[in-house]
Amino acid sequence: MNNIGKNSFDIGYMDTLASGDSALHRLDPRAKLIATFIFIVTVVSFDRYALAVLTPFFIFPIVLISLSGLPAGYLLKKVLIVSPFAILVGIFNPLMDRGILFHIGSLGISGGWVSFFSIILRFILTVTAALILISLTGFNAVCAGLIKLGVPKPFVIQLLFFYRYIFVLSDEAERMVRAGSFRAFHSGAIGFRTFIALLGNLLLRTLDRAERIYHAMCCRGFDGNIRIIRSMKITYQEIIFVFGWGALFIFLRYFNIPLKLGVFVTGFFK
Amino acid sequence: MHMADALISPAVGGVMWAATVGLIGYSAKKIKEEADNHKVPLMGVLGAFIFAAQMINFSIPATGSSGHLGGGMILAILLGPYAAFLVMASVLIVQALFFADGGLLALGCNIFNLGFFPCFVVYPLIYRKILGNYPTQGKIMLASLIAAIISLQLGAFSVVLETVFSGISALPFPTFVILMQPIHLAIGVVEGLVTAAVVTFVWKVRPEILNAAKNSLPIGKLNIKKVLLVLVFVAAVTGGALSWFASSNPDGLEWAMFKTSGKEELESQEGLHASLAGIQEKTAFLPDYGFKKGEPTAEAESKWPAVDSGTSVSGLVGGLLTLIVAVLIGLGLRQRKNAA
Numbered sequence: 001m002n003n004i005g006k007n008s009f010d011i012g013y014m015d016t017l018a019s020g021d022s023a024l025h026r027l028d029p030r031a032k033l034i035a036t037f038i039f040i041v042t043v044v045s046f047d048r049y050a051l052a053v054l055t056p057f058f059i060f061p062i063v064l065i066s067l068s069g070l071p072a073g074y075l076l077k078k079v080l081i082v083s084p085f086a087i088l089v090g091i092f093n094p095l096m097d098r099g100i101l102f103h104i105g106s107l108g109i110s111g112g113w114v115s116f117f118s119i120i121l122r123f124i125l126t127v128t129a130a131l132i133l134i135s136l137t138g139f140n141a142v143c144a145g146l147i148k149l150g151v152p153k154p155f156v157i158q159l160l161f162f163y164r165y166i167f168v169l170s171d172e173a174e175r176m177v178r179a180g181s182f183r184a185f186h187s188g189a190i191g192f193r194t195f196i197a198l199l200g201n202l203l204l205r206t207l208d209r210a211e212r213i214y215h216a217m218c219c220r221g222f223d224g225n226i227r228i229i230r231s232m233k234i235t236y237q238e239i240i241f242v243f244g245w246g247a248l249f250i251f252l253r254y255f256n257i258p259l260k261l262g263v264f265v266t267g268f269f270k
Numbered sequence: 271m272h273m274a275d276a277l278i279s280p281a282v283g284g285v286m287w288a289a290t291v292g293l294i295g296y297s298a299k300k301i302k303e304e305a306d307n308h309k310v311p312l313m314g315v316l317g318a319f320i321f322a323a324q325m326i327n328f329s330i331p332a333t334g335s336s337g338h339l340g341g342g343m344i345l346a347i348l349l350g351p352y353a354a355f356l357v358m359a360s361v362l363i364v365q366a367l368f369f370a371d372g373g374l375l376a377l378g379c380n381i382f383n384l385g386f387f388p389c390f391v392v393y394p395l396i397y398r399k400i401l402g403n404y405p406t407q408g409k410i411m412l413a414s415l416i417a418a419i420i421s422l423q424l425g426a427f428s429v430v431l432e433t434v435f436s437g438i439s440a441l442p443f444p445t446f447v448i449l450m451q452p453i454h455l456a457i458g459v460v461e462g463l464v465t466a467a468v469v470t471f472v473w474k475v476r477p478e479i480l481n482a483a484k485n486s487l488p489i490g491k492l493n494i495k496k497v498l499l500v501l502v503f504v505a506a507v508t509g510g511a512l513s514w515f516a517s518s519n520p521d522g523l524e525w526a527m528f529k530t531s532g533k534e535e536l537e538s539q540e541g542l543h544a545s546l547a548g549i550q551e552k553t554a555f556l557p558d559y560g561f562k563k564g565e566p567t568a569e570a571e572s573k574w575p576a577v578d579s580g581t582s583v584s585g586l587v588g589g590l591l592t593l594i595v596a597v598l599i600g601l602g603l604r605q606r607k608n609a610a
Contacts, residue, residue, distance in 0.1 A: 090277075
């Protein structure tokens with residue numbers, strides 16, 4: 001039950017973050033979408049033993065978080081919450097791939113452990129990038145950007161509807177579960193029969209609601225389109241943002257800065 | 271079952287994105303052709319229903335675990351394949367963006383795994399076939415149960431294929447299949463029971479809803495051949511383009527990777543994984559690219575440490591230093607921002 005409230009609160013909180021007002025918030029959503037996508041594709045394009053080469057890429061989330069004033073701790077917590085799946089699949093690497101890749105002193109490091117940590121790094125990088133994108137832009141602006149980028153309109157319009165009604169229906173579900181638990185002798189888990197009745201009723205209410213919404217919208221002149229008042233403009237800022245980051249990512253993809261730095265530093269100790 | 275970006279390669283992600291974008295475009299076109307304004311708000315609100323329904327858990331007797339609704343199949347039953355596919359895609363987009371549940375690059379894979387199979391394969395070929403023209407309560411229950419189980423099995427198998435083709439996880443194909451399929455059989459049975467029960471509930475209380483869904487012909491009548499053709503075409507074009515891109519200058523790329531990563535790949539390749547790796551070599555953009563030595567692992571083990579331990583340790587030291595520098599830059603920027 002708490003779970004339900006927390007989820008919609010979470011979405012609401014990210015929308016609050018998106019209503020912030022920094023230069024990065026004001027950037028055209030298309031620019032942020034494209035830059036984030038280049039970032040993710042570059043990060044995952046490394047081979048499976050890439051570890052140190054990935055570290056320079058942290059500059060992207062770190063700079064965006066610092067410049068926009070997003071709460072780093074909150075984003076990190078969200079990354080941690082979803083990490084179990086990546087860890088679960090990744091943890092098999094050290095078991096399957098035991099070939100020794102290199103030694104630190106007398107300690108042999110197997111390829112499996114290297115690729116495991118590589119997965120973890122990729123995971124943190126890609127997930128934070130996606131979370132930053134939405135907390136800097138907001139869902140409605142992302143949708144507006146999608147329409148401009150040529151995504152079919154019926155799809156985006158129902159996406160907007162969907163987003164708008166998440167809150168309403170989550171509240172509805174929460175009320176139903178709460179009402180159910182008040183009337184049950186055992187608090188906590190719901191049995192199968194109750195669950196189906198809850199779900200079925202929620203579905204019926206949803207369908208009726210959809211009908212009412214549609215009639216209400218017809219009264220107000222709905223013709224299958226939603227018009228969004230938001231002037232989107234590509235200025236030199238957007239161009240610099242996309243091409244600047246893009247160039248940096250490609251540079252980091254092909255030049256191993258950490259290795260050069262490491263060779264330079266360890267050179268002193270030899 | 272949501273795949274993360276960290277486990278897939280750009281080629282796999284790209285091909286699945288292309289396939290998904292093609293399917294979304296095609297489905298959106300179909301919805302537009304139908305010119306039923308009524309459907310679009312209904313789709314959105316039903317998406318929100320799936321979202322809300324997933325938050326309600328019930329306890330599975332004698333296991334101590336809990337289950338919830340996945341939703342792909344129920345959407346297909348209520349809305350028909352095209353609209354259901356679009357709604358499933360939106361649910362996954364919101365999950366990926368707000369809960370980081372499945373990555374952005376992996377979004378194509380996830381929409382395909384959880385949307386394509388229930389909507390375009392299982393719904394027309396299994397659910398409708400079992401249901402026939404004169405549905406009864408028993409038929410509805412049986413059809414929903416079987417359909418949900420099969421679509422989850424197909425989805426899970428597709429996850430395995432995508433992961434193995436990506437080559438980031440070291441799990442060999444047979445092991446991964448043995449892990450994934452039974453788990454998803456269990457999940458599928460639960461999902462099937464829930465789907466069957468909810469659909470039966472609706473059938474009992476408001477049968478006209480299911481009849482309407484069945485009779486809305488433009489949506490119900492699915493041209494599966496066309497869908498598959500579009501899909502194969504898109505996948506072939508992107509796959510071809512990506513592999514052409516990868517192989518147009520393989521030497522340069524390999525050389526650059528050897529130089530930049532400072533280490534060659536070593537991995538044991540046996541049985542099916544080896545033959546898959548053969549296919550993968552043709553399709554994969556970067557992972558596993560060209561560094562095959564054709565030597566058994568044991569030999570490789572004895573050979574490698576001597577060669578690149580120096581550069582690898584330097585690489586790690588350099589990596590740590592780079593991280594520290596990145597964090598310092600961030601702190602500096604924040605300080606400046608706060609001062610300003």
